[in-house]
Amino acid sequence: MKKMNKQKTRQEENKLPKSHETDVLIIGGGLAGCVLAYQLLEQGKRVIVLDEPHHSTASRVGAGIINPISGKRYSSIWNAKEVLPSALNFYRKCTDELPRKPDRIYCREVPTLRMFASEEERNFWETKRAQEQHFAQLVETHTVDELYDKLSISASYGALQFLSWHVDTEVLVADLRNALASRDALWEDFFDETLLKLEENAAGGLRYKNFSAQQIVFCHGWKAHKSSLWGTLPLSPAKGELLTVRLKSASLRHLLVKGTFLLPLFLSSASENASQETDLVRIGASYEWEQLDERINADVGMSLLESAQAIFPTEMHIVEHRAGVRPAAKDSRPFLGVHPRYKQCFVMNGFGAKGAVLVPYCAEQLALLLDGQGNIPREIALERFSRN
Ligand SMILES: Cc1cc2nc3c(=O)[nH]c(=O)nc-3n(C[C@H](O)[C@H](O)[C@H](O)COP(=O)(O)OP(=O)(O)OC[C@H]3O[C@@H](n4cnc5c(N)ncnc54)[C@H](O)[C@@H]3O)c2cc1C
Structure with missing residues (x-):
């Protein structure tokens, strides 16, 4: 089983471009990642979604x-x-x-x-x-x-x-992924967080394998609890x-x-x-x-x-x-925001059983935040989990 996964990853790596510069790198191509990517492309941003295809993601399985x-x-x-x-x-x-x-x-x-x-x-x-x-x-x-x-x-x-x-989130996500792929904005690969190189200074952006980007947004659903950047968030999948x-x-x-x-x-x-x-x-x-x-x-x-x-x-x-x-949060609300230490790192997750209604609005709010505009409403802001 391990061997198969390794082989698959190596094959997928071969498909990655030699070098790629983008404005926003999005991790996760479920409903959240795809809707955000589609909205950002419409605003003229350069976007890459990195997603490991999986047959049982919440967006493929959910009732919508x-x-x-x-x-x-x-x-x-x-x-x-x-x-x-x-x-x-x-x-x-x-x-x-x-x-x-x-x-x-x-x-x-x-x-x-x-x-x-x-x-x-x-x-x-x-x-x-x-x-x-x-x-x-x-x-x-x-x-x-x-x-x-x-x-x-x-x-x-x-x-x-x-x-x-x-x-019909299953069909919609499949069609959004095709639309992104046709614009070279979707790469199917496992994102290995240990290979992410973040500058302390947000303006320095980030590097991941052959990609360089100004900002990175994590939309990787319930598996976020394994992340060293976001693992402490109160998810309750x-x-x-x-x-x-x-x-x-x-x-x-x-x-x-x-x-x-x-x-x-x-x-x-x-x-x-x-x-x-x-x-x-x-x-x-x-x-x-x-x-x-x-x-x-x-x-x-x-x-x-x-x-x-x-x-x-x-x-x-x-x-x-x-x-x-x-990908549910303990207080049943999504969370959007910027990492407390790395200001080029953002998250949009925690949609629980309400992704179909919440994702488009949240993607609009996150797009504003990436541009340094707007305030995420307190009820869905990451800051609600901070102690002060
Ligand atoms: C049984 C069930 C019923 C539901 N019913 C409804 C409903 O009636 N109404 C409703 O609104 N919502 C419902 N939902 C919830 C809804 O489906 C979710 O809120 C929504 O799909 C979440 O989308 P997402 O993009 O955040 O997560 P996901 O769809 O899980 O997408 C995350 C993506 O990130 C990828 N990923 C994760 N880690 C990595 C990595 N390291 N590298 C690369 N890629 C990675 C995954 O492969 C996946 O493609 C239901 C969910 C389930 C499971």
Whole structure:
């Protein structure tokens, strides 16, 4: 196993250019690294992304749901007024600009039903809605029978109805990577931090193998805990598993949420109209903090299937089972900022289960910081972890 990795690295090294000068070197080509790179290229910067391709990165595996109300506490999206339009505009722009298959839509609306699990949960929601006025415009409370009268959806306490979005991060990242590669801005290689040469003086920039750059940004997801530069950050990575199933004799057009979610997967442009139904559904997602690897576990898959069938009792056939690790921070917010010692070193990470909605806005903020402009909002700034 070790030998294979070594051989692969040597082969990949051969593909690296003899020497390359750039403005910004980005480590990690998941959603975070690719979106940042794309935005910087648009601003006329020279950019190189270094990424070790991996089949189970969070961006390839993740469900990509943007849910305006989530979690047990019915939380809204942080800074939704700025973050949500920024995300939706960016994905629309990608659909307009990226060379893509004609039937690809990166982000689409999904009507959503969130079912109450108990009377207490419904009361909790009613109190919250009364206290936080903005929820009133966002959601309607329903009994589910009127929506799914033919199917016995398990929602004896009623449900909320609202609009969510599904971002196909797997396909989007693949297309962004192709766009970057076509501009010589993506190199597939493992980044070995021990070979990084940083000047104490930020103006001196940095060197890595054959690359020289003015600035370096680390977007390397959950593996950041292994970094000597960023390893002390309070990351709390969480493994997650998802199933894709085919419904045998039913179809679905709503995202159903009751702890577990059932996300209808629309595969063609004709389905931009979300009133269509589909028999292909993604089910998720589990949470696990101890066993951090990207292996699927059949027991977890079975338990996801059972939970899904308890919500939507119909025959389901498993088509795919996937696992990955969310790069989550202990306080569930991303972190952006500059290294306390090396002022040419930056980080953008900690997107947890909210990468789809947060990455485009955070990339805009980080781009400003690289230019010495703007202030990262306190809630997502690296400085919030410093002692003073
Ligand atoms: C099961 C699951 C369900 C999810 N569901 C949702 C959801 O519904 N909605 C949502 O918004 N988000 C969801 N997420 C989270 C979302 O996918 C992430 O927030 C987002 O993809 C993080 O992107 P990233 O670029 O920071 O990390 P990643 O996608 O992990 O990318 C990091 C990249 O860095 C590379 N890398 C790491 N170390 C090195 C190195 N030394 N050298 C070179 N390259 C390196 C990796 O190979 C990888 O390509 C889910 C995640 C999982 C796992």
